[in-house]
Structures are given as structure tokens and as C-alpha cells.
Amino acid sequence: MHEPRRKSPPPNQPSGVAAAPRIRVLLPLPLTAGAYDYRLPPGLQARPGSFVVVPLGGREVVGVAWDGEPDPLLPARRLKDVRGVLDAPPMRESLRRFVDWVAAYTITPPGAVLRMAMSAPAALEPAPQKAGWQLAPEALREGVRLTPARQRVLDHLQPGEVRSGTDLAEAAGVSAGVVRGLADAGLLVPGLLPRGAAFPLPDPEHPGPTLGPDQAAAAEALRAKVMSGQFGVTLLTGVTGSGKTEVYLDAVAECLRQGRQALVLLPEIALSAQWLERFRRRFGVDPALWHSELSSRTRRDTWRAVAEGAAPVLVGARSALFLPYPDLGLVVVDEEHETAFKQEEGVIYHARDMAVVRARFAAAACVLVSATPSLETLTNAETGRYDHLHLAERHGSAGLPAVEAIDLRKDPPERGRFLSPPLIEAVKDTLARGEQAMLFLNRRGYAPLTLCRSCGHRMRCPNCTAWLVEHRAQRRLQCHHCGHAEPIPAQCPECKALGSLTPVGPGVERVLEEVQQLFPDARRIVMASDTIPGPAAAAAAAEAIATRQVDLIIGTQIVAKGWHFPHLTLVGVVDADLGLAGGDLRAAERTLQLLHQVSGRAGRAEAPGKVLLQTFSPDHPVMRALVSGDVAAFMAEEAAGRRPGHWPPFGRLAALIVSSEDEREADRAARDLGLSAPRAEGVEVLGPAPAPLALLRGRHRRRLLLKARRDVPVQPLLRDWLHRVELPNSVRVQVDVDPVGFL
Incomplete structure (x- = not known):
């Protein structure tokens, strides 16, 4: 990314001739260069956040007009023109800042993070309006004799109103053929149906459950946080069954009263049927959902509704952090200790930590919820960085087991x-x-290990350093890391003994x-x-x-x-x-x-x-x-136990995972990185060593772990470290800042 060095016309630009305006465009691609400069042709206007169509190589790509000044030293002849500006709500500054922050923190190209914020490309164009029927001009209807059924259909249409054929038939109590007959007779003409709301609006005044004294006090504190309109983090803890969900739903209701949007992150949204029922009882409707099992059409409609402010409450998995909320007022992370909030592929990030950052850029309240919070979150509460509310007893008459x-x-x-x-x-x-x-x-499965009673051979995944798990109902052995599956063999693959394979554990x-x-x-x-x-x-x-x-x-x-x-x-x-x-x-x-x-x-x-x-x-x-x-x-x-050794949360960790399909190549790359490891006060590098899963999905893996004191910024060290070592294209290096697992 270049900073402007002078304000004189760029080279090859005649003095006195106005230069075509330039903009920076970030593309949703893992390009290390960041944003590129493009020229805005006459008649096109784009401001930071606008979704634009630009040429890249021999194709067209949709990107986002990004912040910052274009490079004035870049010759005009090297610039390509923006092809168009899409009719989509622009990406807000808070989300653009969040994308840049996540990229810098995780040592990831900004375009790779932007791709997560553009996860429903179809939503960048307005959804096509559906066709329906409306009354033909009155002159065409005069003197026409009608059956009672046809008259009932016409009676259900006001002048200028458009309704679908199915809706009309149901309202009039007739068959769809009657509606088609009116259209064939010229008494109904086509029209475009109005765009309805994608999601019903939750009612903050809908009668909710009666809160106990402790719950009511905690709910009042959270409502005050939302009403302040300022960023702040609150840890809400309580024994299982103490009513933490009802308490933070009260904060969601206050967010709705303030006219702002609320985001609730759940670790397993696809399995949260009972949670959704609680939401329904509290607000009278279902929330908008965001998770991997949504259809492409639902993803499009949800993304667009969020961008237009028509989805007041969004409940989703970790990727919901990157949706384009116009005015986010509350972020809730339920079961904040869950490792499911850590994304381990692609852009590696922890949704709990990024939720706090997202809330900060949006000037929103953030609530972290758990009966057993992580040590990191507990430490932040004990040191005063987070406020802390605790519910000590189960709600109602239930006692602890x-x-x-x-x-x-x-x-x-x-x-x-x-x-x-x-x-x-x-x-x-x-x-x-x-x-x-x-x-x-x-x-899961029947047994975690299958071995031969005759020779001791263990059934292993061919792609991973993992045992195959027997699933007896499906009569197969399966790897739970890469998905490889094979039938249970009748004989041992090693010694060929028949019927010798036995489940263990x-x-x-x-x-x-x-x-x-x-x-x-x-x-x-x-x-x-x-x-x-x-x-x-x-x-x-x-x-x-x-x-x-x-x-x-x-x-x-x-x-x-x-x-x-x-x-x-x-x-x-x-x-x-x-x-x-x-x-x-x-x-x-x-x-x-x-x-x-x-x-x-x-x-x-x-x-x-x-x-x-x-x-x-x-x-x-x-x-x-x-x-x-x-x-x-x-x-x-x-x-x-962790404090003396500066282990998290009292120190910083970052892992480098080196992988290649060639084992010797992985070893060489890991050795070169080890020899170039940073040497600084308060910094220690462990490894390289084989990862516990030394073979995963056919790639050999080696790990290096950087450990640093809490006051040492690790990102500059990591960038410099990676810059010093030239590796072949066949070798991948994943950076995991703040790892939660070590497989």
C-alpha cells in the first residue's frame, strides 16, 4: 500500500489537464499487494465502501472501493477503468476497518478477509421482483358478465394493487384456474409484486418470562450498557440453568428499542432448536439466521436484509461477524469458552476475540456469556478490562445436581x-x-481404534496421522479428520488373517x-x-x-x-x-x-x-x-500454573504450521524457518517439530511455536520472520495467532 508523496500531476499527465479521478479497490482475493488503484471514468461515482466491478487480468471482478489515497506516482497509462458500480448498500466504515484489523492481526492478506464479508455475491444485485396480477383498466371490464367465482376474485383486488395468483385464489376461495381464466379474458393484467420484508420484526415489548431478582438486576445492567451507545465488554456468568439466556435477550430487546441491530453468536447454531424456541417466546417471531447450511437464496436474502437494516436481530455462527450491519448496537457471544468459535482453516481467527473488536469499531455493547468462561476472559474481567455480572443460583425451584x-x-x-x-x-x-x-x-462411532489380534496392525488413515474409527451401523471405517472412509475388511491388510480385526475402546x-x-x-x-x-x-x-x-x-x-x-x-x-x-x-x-x-x-x-x-x-x-x-x-x-512461564493469558503464542505433500520438503522448510527464528528479549521459539497430526489430508506438517511476554507485539516479529525465508510454492505456511489447539 502506497502513501501519497506529492500532489503534483502524475507522470505523463499534461499540466493544466484535470486528471481522471482514481480510487483504491480491494478485491476479495488472497493477494499480498492489498488494494489496487483504478481510474473512475466520466459518469461513474464511487466512494469508499461502494461495490465496484473492475478488470483483473482477462476477467471482471467485484471489489470494494477502499480507504486511503491512490499512489500519485503510478503512471496513468498503467491504470484500468472501473467498469461499473453496483446497486448495493455500501460497506460501512466500521466493517472496512474491521477487515483491515483482522488482516493485520492474523497476518492474512486483506482480500482474504474481505472475501468473508462478501460471502453472498448474489446479494450485491437487488433481488428480482416477482410477478403477480392487478386489475385491468376499468374500461376493459365494463359490460363483461362474470361468474360469482370470478367476481369474488376481482372484489379482492383494489385498483393499483398487485397480488400473486396463489394469494388471490386462496383469498377468494377459488381454484388457480379461475384466476388464469380472468387473465385470459383480459380482466387481469401482469404487475410486479411489492418487495415484502425478508424477516418479521421482533417485538421488544412482547411478554417475556418473569425474571428473578438476580436476573432482573443483571438485565438492568446490560440494558444500561446498550442504552449508553458506547463500546464496552461485559462477562455474564452463572451456574447452568441460572437464566443467562433470558438476561441477555433483555439486552437484545433494549437494542431493538434503540433502533439498532443485534448479533448473537452461538457455537452450534444449526443444532440450537431449543434456543430458537426461547427467542420465539421472547419476541414473537424467529430471528434471521446465518450458518453454513442455509441455501444460496436464503444467504442472499439474509445478507441483503442485514445490509439494508431489515434484519434487526441476526443469530449465527462465527462468520456472521463479517455481515454488513449498518448500525450494530449489541454483540453477544454465548458459550464464549467454546473452541468451535476458533476458525482453523483459511483465515485463522477466534470469533470471540474478533467479536470484541467488531463491537469496538461499531460503538456497540459486547456481552460474553458462559457458565465456565475461558481463563483469558476471566483474567480480563479480574483486571477490570471487562465488567462482570454473575448469577449464582438456578432460576426457579431447581437446585444444582x-x-x-x-x-x-x-x-x-x-x-x-x-x-x-x-x-x-x-x-x-x-x-x-x-x-x-x-x-x-x-x-463418535463404535470404537476409536481397530487392530489385528494376530499381528497388532492398527487401521490407520492413508491421508492423516490418525486411527480409523469403526462405524458399525454403516459397516465402515472412517477418518474424522479428512473424511476418508473404507469398508471394514474381512482380513488384516498386513498379515492377511481372516476375522482377526477387533474394535478397541x-x-x-x-x-x-x-x-x-x-x-x-x-x-x-x-x-x-x-x-x-x-x-x-x-x-x-x-x-x-x-x-x-x-x-x-x-x-x-x-x-x-x-x-x-x-x-x-x-x-x-x-x-x-x-x-x-x-x-x-x-x-x-x-x-x-x-x-x-x-x-x-x-x-x-x-x-x-x-x-x-x-x-x-x-x-x-x-x-x-x-x-x-x-x-x-x-x-x-x-x-x-501458567503465570510463571508466561503462558496464555499471561503471555502470547503464535504458531507456524509448515506443510507439504513432500515430507523432506516440509522438513527443509521448517528447518530454514527455525534457523531464521526471531531472537529478542522476552521471545522464545520452540521447534520445529512434527505436529501431533504429522500427516493431515495428505500433507506432512511441522510446527514452530513463538512464545512471548504479554507486552511483546508478535505481529511485526512474525512478518519479519516470514519475509526473511524464501520457500517453494509447494510449501504452505499457516500462521495461527493465539492458537487454542495444537494438533
């Missing part, structure tokens, strides 16, 4: 089984009382098999991402459980996220130690958050809840915290 650990060293399951005797007895007692139980295991399908033998009369449902693939399936499952068509739920992590099942009183965690293994910095924190969430599904109504944790490590700090309910003490202990 009792949590107990089952020591599998003392009460092991039967050989070949995975449910211990105390857990089996607890499920029996729960079902006998007519209540519901849940068994939780964060593993449990997945939810294997737990289901055990449950079918132990509780044959119990009505069961499996809730995992491959059995609950989208919104419709999630809504159907929630309805079946809520209406007591199900006795026993077997689920993976999707059952932990915000469900309210009033008749569920027992949660059994089949393998509470899962997730604690390995050297991940946040392994203990994540395990506690997940198990605390799933525990919170129990006892949310009048009947008391109980949680049983099967573990080989009952004295582990995570298990002790869950049993005692003292999550705050665990987080304080976790912080004390």
Missing part, C-alpha cells in the same frame, strides 16, 4: 463392558422412577450396544453429529425428549450445549478422563468446561439431579473441582 466420582480402579466394569456397576444401578433406579437418564461419551455406538443388553425396554436415542446432522433433526430429537418419548439419551459433546430437558435427572459420564491425556496447554480447562456443561443438563426442574463421573483419576484437580462445585478454585490454580 450432586456430582460424584466413580473410581474405576475400585468399581471396574465387567470385562468387555464400559459401564460400571454403580452407574448401571443408578440408571436402573432413574428409569424405574419414570425419569430420564443420559450417558455421555465424547467419541468405546464409542457411542458401542455404549448403545451395551445399553440395549442392559436396559432392553428403555426407549433410546443417540445424539452425535453423524446422527443429528442439522436443525430439523436437532428439533425432532429435542421434541422427542421433552415429550418423554425417550428414556435414555446417549450422546457426544453436542448434548452439552444449552439443552433443557426437564425430566432428565441422571447424567453418567462414561469416560471422564478422556481429553486429559496429551500435552495440550488447555486440556484440563477444556475437560472441566465440557464435563461441567454436560453435568448441567441434570435436574433442571423440580426433581433433583445427579451426575456420576467414571474415572481412573478421582483425585485429579478437574474431578475434585467438579465434585466440589468449586470451579473458581480450579481456574485460580490453573492461572497460577
